Amino acid sequence: MTDYIELQKQYEFDVFPKRDIVLTRGKGARLWDDKDNEYIDCASGIGVASIGHANEFLAKAIFEQAGKLITCPGTFYNDTKALLLEKLIGVTPVNLTKAYLSNSGTEAMEAAIKFSRYTTKKTNFISAMKGFHGRTMGALSATYKSEYRDGFEPLVPGFSFVPYNNIEKLAEAVDEKTAGIILEPIQGEGGINIGDFEYFKAVRKICDENNVILIIDEIQTGFCRTGKMFACDHFEIQPDILTVAKAIGGGFPIGATICSDKIELPIGKHGTTFGGNPLACAAANASIQFMLDNDLAKQAYEKGEYFKEKIMSQELNRVRSFRNLGLMIGIELKEKVQPILKELMDKGIIALPAGTTVLRILPPLVITYEELDFAIQKIIDVLK
Ligand SMILES: *Cc1c(COP(=O)(O)O)cnc(C)c1O
Numbered sequence: 001m002t003d004y005i006e007l008q009k010q011y012e013f014d015v016f017p018k019r020d021i022v023l024t025r026g027k028g029a030r031l032w033d034d035k036d037n038e039y040i041d042c043a044s045g046i047g048v049a050s051i052g053h054a055n056e057f058l059a060k061a062i063f064e065q066a067g068k069l070i071t072c073p074g075t076f077y078n079d080t081k082a083l084l085l086e087k088l089i090g091v092t093p094v095n096l097t098k099a100y101l102s103n104s105g106t107e108a109m110e111a112a113i114k115f116s117r118y119t120t121k122k123t124n125f126i127s128a129m130k131g132f133h134g135r136t137m138g139a140l141s142a143t144y145k146s147e148y149r150d151g152f153e154p155l156v157p158g159f160s161f162v163p164y165n166n167i168e169k170l171a172e173a174v175d176e177k178t179a180g181i182i183l184e185p186i187q188g189e190g191g192i193n194i195g196d197f198e199y200f201k202a203v204r205k206i207c208d209e210n211n212v213i214l215i216i217d218e219i220q221t222g223f224c225r226t227g228k229m230f231a232c233d234h235f236e237i238q239p240d241i242l243t244v245a246k247a248i249g250g251g252f253p254i255g256a257t258i259c260s261d262k263i264e265l266p267i268g269k270h271g272t273t274f275g276g277n278p279l280a281c282a283a284a285n286a287s288i289q290f291m292l293d294n295d296l297a298k299q300a301y302e303k304g305e306y307f308k309e310k311i312m313s314q315e316l317n318r319v320r321s322f323r324n325l326g327l328m329i330g331i332e333l334k335e336k337v338q339p340i341l342k343e344l345m346d347k348g349i350i351a352l353p354a355g356t357t358v359l360r361i362l363p364p365l366v367i368t369y370e371e372l373d374f375a376i377q378k379i380i381d382v383l384k
Contacts, residue, residue, distance in 0.1 A: 004034060019345060026053025029367035031350060040375045042344075042351040042361045047188070047220045047328075050247040051290045052366040058250045061286030062279065070279045074271060084281040087288050091229050092258050095238045100257040101276030105219035105245035106134025108255035111270060112241045113138045113156075113180070115257065116213040119264045122179035124158040126170065130190030130355075131161075133182060133217055142182045144190070164193055167202040174206055180213040180241075181206070185231035188220035191358040192323050192330025200235045207240070213263070215241045219255070220328070223247040224291050224365055227301030227326030234325065250290070252283030296365040300326035303365070303372060310376045316383040320357075329361035330354055331383070340382060347378040359383075 004022045022034040029052060031039045044050060051058060065080060072078045081101070088099050100111050117123060127133065127142040134140065140149060141156040149155060158177070162169040164187060174181075181203060187193040207214040216239035221231035225247065228234055232242065240262050245255035254276075274280075291297070304326040311322055311331070318340070320332040333340065337353045344351050354360040363375065 028052040029364040029371050039348050039350045040371050042363045042375055044362050044364050047246045047362045048251050050365045051250045051287050052364045057290050058286045061282045065279050065282035071277050078278050080278040080281045081276055084285045093232050093238055095260045096258045097261050098259050102255040102272050103253045103274050104255045106136045106139040108243040108245050108257045109133045109139035111257040112215045112243050115263050115265050116180035120179040122177055124177040125180045126160055126173050127182040128164040129161045130187050132189035165196050165199050174210050178212050180215050182215045184217045186221050191355045197235050200237045213240045217243050219245045224296040224300050225328050228297050249283040250287035254280040254284050300365045314380050318383045331359040333357050343382045349375050349378045
């Protein structure tokens, strides 16, 4: 049998710390490796596979579109793209009216940064400590962790950071140069830190009073993960720009920068070769339709509550605290998370870290209660 690990090690310019299994296929919330070991997926490929692996509705949509038209430059109109745009604007917060389509989260952020500078004719951005917005130079400039930034400076000038959920510090940081404020409604990579309702209300007010663009990054929280279509719906946030990616295409790469009427950019100032291609649009169309048809928001909420109840009813010695909104779950540990992830994987559970001490659980929203029970039991066994 081919040793895929050795093969990949030999030829990949690797940027990720690796776990030593070769994933070859999936179904719903289950994954299998090349030795046919089965795992319950509590990662969804980092919050991507919300509608489940090998989703037939999605596979059919991709197959049909692939046989029809895969690529179509932005200089032409396209039927599939038009239908996706209508659907996207239909599910996002009501004040958002137009979407720019790209291929990833970080590209959605780059567009948000450029659109904000152009619209306001100002240069600076404020984002939150522990925030994560992507790895390209603009998005990285808004990303807090020095581990991601060190070695790549100078980054884009004009970016600064304030503590999350602290309105005084944010108000102090805003000045006449501030073009935009960039925030996640729940910090994902930063440790599943949940925003305050009052905080976001105050942030909106600060933006309105200072002609500042409010950019809400829902790349991880979006599309039913938190128990509503968007986390904005929990906090009643009306962003000027909403960025999405991860779950939107059910695993097919696509990102979007969704704007209110306030945002301006003349034709020809920004663009992309692949962004919003018909194949990606067909995937996103099918994924969103599947979410709506199966009320995955409600499912995420109920399964999140179920998970919380089961975990909270236990005396777990290795746990400091528990945080969740729907199936966006963080279990803060009293110790480093990496060895725990290994223990879980040996028991057939694939989970994620968020920072050094938070165990992050992001299962596909279609996970069955049987699978959920299995995962919860293993997590309890490990954390006792
Ligand atoms: C993953 C993520 C990004 C970056 O998305 P990519 O598709 O990896 O570029 C940005 N913001 C948040 C909140 C994310 O979770």
